[in-house]
Amino acid sequence: MEFIRVRKSGPLKGEVTIEGAKNTALPILAATILTKEETIITDIPPLKDIEIMLDVLRSLGADVERLDDKSVRIHVKEIKTHITPFELMNKMRASFLVMGPLLSRLGKAVNGLPGGCQIGERPIDLHLKGFRALGANIEERMDEISVDVDGKLKGGTIYLDFPSVGATENLMMAAVLAEGETVIENAAKEPEIVDLSNFLSKLGSKIRGAGTSTIVIEGVNELKGARHRVIPDRIEAATYMVAAAISKGDVLVKNVIASHIRPVIAKLKEMGVDIIEDPDEDEIRVRVTKELVGTNVRTLPYPGFPTDVQSQIMTLMTVAKGDSVVEETVFENRFMHVEELRKMHALIVTDGNEARIVGVPNLTGAMVKATDLRAGASLIIAGLVAEGNTDIYDTYHIYRGYHNVIEKFRALGADIELINK
Numbered sequence: 001m002e003f004i005r006v007r008k009s010g011p012l013k014g015e016v017t018i019e020g021a022k023n024t025a026l027p028i029l030a031a032t033i034l035t036k037e038e039t040i041i042t043d044i045p046p047l048k049d050i051e052i053m054l055d056v057l058r059s060l061g062a063d064v065e066r067l068d069d070k071s072v073r074i075h076v077k078e079i080k081t082h083i084t085p086f087e088l089m090n091k092m093r094a095s096f097l098v099m100g101p102l103l104s105r106l107g108k109a110v111n112g113l114p115g116g117c118q119i120g121e122r123p124i125d126l127h128l129k130g131f132r133a134l135g136a137n138i139e140e141r142m143d144e145i146s147v148d149v150d151g152k153l154k155g156g157t158i159y160l161d162f163p164s165v166g167a168t169e170n171l172m173m174a175a176v177l178a179e180g181e182t183v184i185e186n187a188a189k190e191p192e193i194v195d196l197s198n199f200l201s202k203l204g205s206k207i208r209g210a211g212t213s214t215i216v217i218e219g220v221n222e223l224k225g226a227r228h229r230v231i232p233d234r235i236e237a238a239t240y241m242v243a244a245a246i247s248k249g250d251v252l253v254k255n256v257i258a259s260h261i262r263p264v265i266a267k268l269k270e271m272g273v274d275i276i277e278d279p280d281e282d283e284i285r286v287r288v289t290k291e292l293v294g295t296n297v298r299t300l301p302y303p304g305f306p307t308d309v310q311s312q313i314m315t316l317m318t319v320a321k322g323d324s325v326v327e328e329t330v331f332e333n334r335f336m337h338v339e340e341l342r343k344m345h346a347l348i349v350t351d352g353n354e355a356r357i358v359g360v361p362n363l364t365g366a367m368v369k370a371t372d373l374r375a376g377a378s379l380i381i382a383g384l385v386a387e388g389n390t391d392i393y394d395t396y397h398i399y400r401g402y403h404n405v406i407e408k409f410r411a412l413g414a415d416i417e418l419i420n421k
């Protein structure tokens, strides 16, 4: 059985280069379905989730050519089927992102219900509510959803009850080829939305307001080809920043956009971490020269503190002096890492969506499970400062979001290896 073994390591030192953002690459790849012309997407991270999305595109009829491990040429001259194979859908929740583009270009789409990390219920009601507002008929079956429209989608006003990232993306992609104007209110404002909007604009879409809570889209008849480079992964960057901090290291994080991780920078500074930004170079140096102290974090939609960095910062809090509180407001079941951290002798008490953490001088290695992608990363971070071996099982979750994670940590001086027994 495969597991990752981490041993107590000294301060991490050196440089780490961040990949393109998985969560931006996925919707952008889905959006390539919208045009009959060729698109080239570069800086996509070489990850399993990306492979799944490329397989989804192939299954729909896309001609996918790998230019190198981070670039791909896609040509969807004709869509062969509007049905996404159930097994692909089941592997990754984000496969649902092809629904908007399929509906937009073809007028129909059938998808299984989405899989992915089991963090909370993760319904798709907002995606469906939006499709309906654009004139689509929706039929929900046992484990399948069928969406179609008589003629073309028609622009409409959609108010999202929650600024869902996926719903905003799906609806933007549905609206770009709809007739007339679509307004998405209470839209998500994440950098991923802005990057998707930039790509859609290169294709010839007419979009205003991406990055604010009101996005306005004027439908066009046809889109053209384009070339696009994916933005850096703010969550991968934040993960290495927290790892540098917990190890009391000195690490230069390269290919990062500081303005995308303001709340992470602010909270690390509050805890006593030195953050030195070099905006011209897209680099951030993270250094610790003094004892770290606890703080409070509440996860929120962007520009609030990202839920995808919640488990990592909580891990840092477990060894920071004093008490900390973490409140998770985005997902209702995102404390699965707490039990694993407790196995490592972290002092954490949860009450609903709130966790109280009392800093301890040391963690202890244990056999633990990566319960989801980010939780897995937080266990690597914990292992860096735990006495003895931290053996992390269910490693596949970690690979879904972190390219070359072992090599990158090892290059920074971490004592980490993949073991197969």
Ligand code: UD1
Pocket: 022, 023, 024, 026, 093, 094, 120, 121, 122, 123, 124, 125, 126, 127, 128, 162, 163, 164, 165, 166, 167, 192, 307, 308, 330, 331, 332
């Ligand atoms: C995306 C990210 C994920 C991140 C999350 C929140 C991708 C591939 N994944 O996921 O890493 O953790 O944003 O930043 O980009 N919700 C509904 N109804 C819906 C849709 C969502 O109630 O129709 C709820 C969800 O259950 C959840 C919250 O909204 O509680 C946030 O979900 P959403 O923003 O949609 O996350 P994803 O797009 O799935």
